[in-house]
Amino acid sequence: MTTTPHSPSPAVQLTEHALAYLHSAALRAAALLGVADHLADGPRTAEELAAATGADPAHLRRALRLLATRDVFREDDAGAFHLTPAADSLRSDAPSSMRDAVVMLTDDPFWRPAGRLADTVRAGHTVFDEIFGAPYFGHLERVPEAGAVFDTGMAGLAESENAPVAAAYAFPPEGTVVDVGGGRGGLLRQVLLRNPGLTGILHDQEPVLRHHTLDVPDLTGRWRSAPGDFFTAVPAGADVYLLKRILHDWNDSDCVRILRACRAAMTRPGSRLLAIDAVLPPGNAPHPGKTMDVLMMTSLNGRERDESAFHRLLAEAGLKPARTIPTDSTLSIVEAVAG
Ligand SMILES: C[S@@+](CC[C@H](N)C(=O)[O-])C[C@H]1O[C@@H](n2cnc3c(N)ncnc32)[C@H](O)[C@@H]1O
CATH class of the missing domain: 1.10.10.10 (Winged helix-like DNA-binding domain superfamily/Winged helix DNA-binding domain)
Structure with missing residues (x-):
């Protein structure tokens, strides 16, 4: 050649x-x-x-x-x-600063397993536990410094995508939105600010919720936090359930467990679930989701998915896929209703 x-x-x-x-x-x-x-x-x-x-x-x-x-x-x-x-x-102090996100994405919990990618590919699962003695989120809970790097970095990474995601979806004029695994609340903040008739529930693990960012004057009295484990239960009876960058952290069977917990909580007629993640396109063209996909298999047992994979997971959890809505970010919204 x-x-x-x-x-x-x-x-x-x-x-x-x-x-x-x-x-x-x-x-x-x-x-x-x-x-x-x-x-x-x-x-x-x-x-x-x-x-x-x-x-x-x-x-x-x-x-x-x-x-x-x-x-x-x-x-x-x-x-x-x-x-x-x-x-x-x-x-x-840049708007949507990426500084914390860069530190998080290059921190030991991602960096060290990346050096062992060949072992992960051979084994078909992450070697994170072997290196750190616990799975990814368990490690973040046990080592507060690592947890803080992740939570601030994740909030920073999300800052650039929260507004476009909130703008891309026609939320109902009133009702309640639960952000499942919502981290420090950046997405819920954007959704509530854009939709003054809505109230919100920020769900995540308790240590994460302690550093929420929802204490802003326009949101007074319009939200509460709900600590919990999304494998067990999420707050019931809401109109919209958001799962942003949640399903990509987990393998298919864990995703179905999370989605079933959401499905069980969707007791209100017309309740909707929005899975917000990269939706992988076919072909060889570069896509940020393809890089994130390898990161997800390296440190977690997660993955990015194409639309049909999302639809299979949703159906298995008793949810009916409705539409896929692109956003002005690398993420799309896969909407589902109770099946
Ligand atoms: C990749 S982050 C996404 C955070 C947020 N949705 C966003 O897009 O910025 C995953 C979130 O899931 C939360 N999480 C992990 N395991 C959980 C569990 N068992 N129950 C509830 N939340 C959990 C983490 O604390 C973290 O905030």
């Missing part, structure tokens, strides 16, 4: 692929050091950034130079680094 001057040889391509983890490592370093925060007022040299972040100037420059090859930061001819749109999102 011949190569053109513009296409790297297979050896170079594979070397770059093999070392792509260094992009993740450099991104993590920039996030932990808070480099982007120090560029908010304008470009600065590696020396200035190193002084501000307590780093070594030459080493910092080399890490940032790698990131600049991917449009995260830009170095000019005079050696000053600038924010790019992606780097700007790394600022702690």
Whole structure:
């Protein structure tokens, strides 16, 4: 096979692929050091950034130079680094800041099992328990620091998708919405703010709910929290049940258990369930869901799914799939009604 001057040889391509983890490592370093925060007022040299972040100037420059090859930061001819749109999102106070999400996605509970992916692929299940002595969410409960990194990172990741998801669905004018496994409540906040006739219930494990973000003036008296285990029961009698980035954490049989608990709670006529996750397209084209899919099998026993896989799970739990609604994010809404 011949190569053109513009296409790297297979050896170079594979070397770059093999070392792509260094992009993740450099991104993590920039996030932990808070480099982007120090560029908010304008470009600065590696020396200035190193002084501000307590780093070594030459080493910092080399890490940032790698990131600049991917449009995260830009170095000019005079050696000053600038924010790019992606780097700007790394600022702690950026709207929908991705800083906490980057730290979470590159933290040990994801990073270490990724190095053992071959073992996971051989075994057909995650080796997370072998490394950490408990399954993913059990580990987060046992190690509060890891739990805090996950919860803040997840809330940060979700910030960019909550508003588009809330905007994509025509919620009923009044009634109650339960966000099942709703984390710190970012999605419920958006749904309630957009739909003033609705009240909400934020459901998750108790330690997660302690740090909810629903204490905003416009929502006073319109929500409550409900600690619980979604394998056992979720609050009954609501009009809409949201499950955002829940089903992708679990294998099919666990998903059916969660969905059956929701189905049992859907006692109100016309009650709907919205499964909100990536819906994988066919073919080889890149899709963020395909990356997330491998992450889900690596650290949890979860997976991303195509539409027919969602429909099978819903049907098995006694729910009737209705529509799939795209959103202005990487996630879609698979709507179901009580079957
Ligand atoms: C991937 S996060 C998604 C959070 C939120 N829905 C979002 O999209 O930002 C999964 C959530 O499920 C919660 N969770 C895990 N196991 C649970 C259980 N057995 N019962 C209730 N919530 C659980 C976690 O605490 C976490 O908040």
